[in-house]
Amino acid sequence: MKENEIITIDTLNKKNDCFVRYLFSNLGNENIVLNFINSAMNNLNFSTFIKLEILNPFNLQKYLNSKESIVDIKCETDTGEIVMIEIQLQGNESFANRVLFYWANGYSLTLNKGEDYKKLCPVISINILNFILSYDIEDCHTCYVIKELKHNKILTDHCQLHFLELPKFNNNNSLKTDLNSWFKFFNGGESMENLIKENTIFNEVERRCKSFISDNPLLDAYRKKEIDEYFYKDTMKREREKGFNEGIEKGKFEQQKIIAKSLKTSGMNLEFISRNTGLSIEEIEKL
Template sequence: MFYYISKNVVNEVTLTAGRRQEGENYNNVQKIISINLLDFNLKFGDKGKAHRCFKLIDTKDLNISLDLIQIHILEVKRFIEIIKNSTKEELKNNRLLSWMKFFTSDNLELIEEELKEENQIMSKVIEEYRKFTSDDKMMRAYAAREAFLVGQKMMLRREREDGFDEGKLEGIKEGEIKGLREGQISMAKSMKTKNLDINLISEITGLTIDEIKKL
């Protein structure tokens, strides 16, 4: 989570630096909002909340804060319980609930009409979702990206369990690395054809902005 937040800040500063004139400051750097869905409940010693928002504060004066970075934590299990116990009117009045209902549904077709009624934007969301899932090339690229992330997690877990061993990293087959790289490039190309934001492409694929521009 912190890795991607830091990466987004660097990407935004890099883009701003590319647009700014020499001698200008970085006042136009955009706010970085991180949204994290957790499949477990955090424990902070309180009654628990489904949604928490964190930002940088002055530890000596809690009334002073920096709004450049916001970290939103959404605990899926708590939201599932809230949605189960919510009325239609409550779902209509809280758009976050309709979004979480969309993300946590096992069968979108069963609740499609409910979602559209609860939140008008869901018609467009479902339409874009279906376009994405019906695009074979995009789905292959997505699968490659998922495989890449799983591979990274496995490597990190083994390193933590066994201790860092440089020899293990050197032992990774070149073919596997090449395959992961091809998956990143394929996904980036597909996303560029959809005119997605270059920062988003960089975050999802792991490629740098310069690499994406050259594709």
């Protein structure tokens, strides 16, 4: 993106880490994050919540200094559950291990030293992914719990790991209306007018978007994140191409060694083998 490019609500990248943290954890945005959480919970028929408290409010200076918590958004519900939300733009199947690690860390923090285990609180992890985690599952919203396989019995309600895989979303999905609107919002391309018709919380989201794009320090942080993400993807692409090309060259070399060894065993002249395989005489002698 250009440094001074004008950002509008339509062109705003809703998956930008800075923007998501602002939208979901800025004090005063509790109704927005509550709606998002309830949309995910209700979509799979879990109990929803009435209110919540944001435990790690967005702080721009801490964000710029990389001193924000490792979990993007952390909330506590009116019934005592801890909800952690993370947006992840790049990843693969190993991301599930990271989510489980963060969940375990969050779960352990619900108990103070010396307290009875009965005081442990349920921890819900909701992960917004801009990549596909499970190619063998078509659903764009999945949730994992701890259960016994043979009897399909859930061991405890203290663990929920939700994954919202944005690339899987399409208009033929079976999502309930509210979560459907959030998928459209993050993927972009849907007007606020239509989103508001589906889910009235987007009236408030629209106001927050306007506040965000009119705040120069926030926009500077947003642009920096966009640039960092661009260069990260570009670097990874170049490294993959480099690795692929190196793999091809290595494969060619190994194949030439096999041919050279076979010719050498057949008693062919080393110079002849060298001319026809590209290997040096010294390399051929070592075969």
